[in-house]
Amino acid sequence: MTQHVVTVTLNPAIDQTITVEALKPGSVHRAKSVLYNAGGKGVNVASCLADWGTPVIAAGLLGSGNAAPFEALFQAKGIADTFLRLPGETRVNIKIADLAANDTTDINLPGLTVDAGALDRVRAAVLGPVGPGTPVLLAGSLPDGLPADTYAGLIADFSAVGARVVLDSSGAPLAAALASTDALPHCIKPNRHELEDWAGRPLPTEADLLAAARDLHLRGVAVVVVSLGADGALFVGAGRALHGRLPPVTALSTVGAGDAMVAGLIAAFQMNGELEDVARLSVAFAAAKLGCFGPNLPDTATVRSLAAQVALTPRD
Numbered sequence: 001m002t003q004h005v006v007t008v009t010l011n012p013a014i015d016q017t018i019t020v021e022a023l024k025p026g027s028v029h030r031a032k033s034v035l036y037n038a039g040g041k042g043v044n045v046a047s048c049l050a051d052w053g054t055p056v057i058a059a060g061l062l063g064s065g066n067a068a069p070f071e072a073l074f075q076a077k078g079i080a081d082t083f084l085r086l087p088g089e090t091r092v093n094i095k096i097a098d099l100a101a102n103d104t105t106d107i108n109l110p111g112l113t114v115d116a117g118a119l120d121r122v123r124a125a126v127l128g129p130v131g132p133g134t135p136v137l138l139a140g141s142l143p144d145g146l147p148a149d150t151y152a153g154l155i156a157d158f159s160a161v162g163a164r165v166v167l168d169s170s171g172a173p174l175a176a177a178l179a180s181t182d183a184l185p186h187c188i189k190p191n192r193h194e195l196e197d198w199a200g201r202p203l204p205t206e207a208d209l210l211a212a213a214r215d216l217h218l219r220g221v222a223v224v225v226v227s228l229g230a231d232g233a234l235f236v237g238a239g240r241a242l243h244g245r246l247p248p249v250t251a252l253s254t255v256g257a258g259d260a261m262v263a264g265l266i267a268a269f270q271m272n273g274e275l276e277d278v279a280r281l282s283v284a285f286a287a288a289k290l291g292c293f294g295p296n297l298p299d300t301a302t303v304r305s306l307a308a309q310v311a312l313t314p315r316d
Helices: 041-052 068-077 116-127 150-160 171-178 192-199 206-219 257-270 275-289 300-309
Strands: 005-009 013-020 033-039 056-063 084-086 091-098 103-108 135-139 164-168 223-227 233-237 240-245 311-314
Touching (some): 005 041, 005 116, 033 068, 041 135, 041 275, 056 116, 084 116, 116 150, 150 171, 164 257, 171 192, 206 223, 206 233, 223 257, 223 275, 233 275, 240 275, 275 300
Parallel strands (some): 005 056, 005 135, 056 084, 135 164
Antiparallel strands (some): 013 033
16 A cells, blocks of 8 residues: 655645636626635645645645535545644735736735644644654745744654655745755755745756755755656766656646645655655656646656656766
């Protein structure tokens, strides 16, 4: 039986997408439609892994006032829900889709304010099902009230019991985790901008990106993946480097493609795959998600077919 994965999302969000014919500031609008989708990086990854057939335990923090979209998603996909409910509401990201202009206006509302006690309860909930080799994903931004070194502390705690921690964050939380002298994540997946932000300088060429990724690998991050959008991704691990990509595909929705890539990484780790396997499956997950709305994958045969088509080029 496939070992379970634990995803941790401390700052999830509900995406409320409102479609209007034409957005005119100062005017009254009649919406053509409204959709509510449970989101947040860890939630999206859990959703994709569940579609792949991986047992997933989803942990983190939810506001009790609007948890229904998350609960519906977890029930529909068979995801074990260990989220801690807090008084209040999970943050809502309002997206106003303007059909006339073919663009979207985002309004992100404030979310929960969290204290150390709530984080301690999440830590305890995660440590229960975690053992040697268990993949644990820490994903997304941090809610108000938690310090930038929150992920660094959780990585140390989960690594101490043998978990393989994957971190997908950015900015100060990522920098603090990578500066830790206690424990480093097993894997990270920054995009070009996030890696440049960490490095503190532009990384205009592939050679620059590889140099930064190799630096992190030499510091102790076992697998460093740099996502490059339509150009695929760079994979550095085990003293080697690969570039993986698929030919461009028609995208129904690019939202969540990076999260799908993280799900593919974790799926490959589940199979104890080599760097080639990690590259093939993560690129295939991201490409397969482009043909679906929301954080969803097509059937596993379609994903495996894409994985077999991924072009891998050594960058040694």
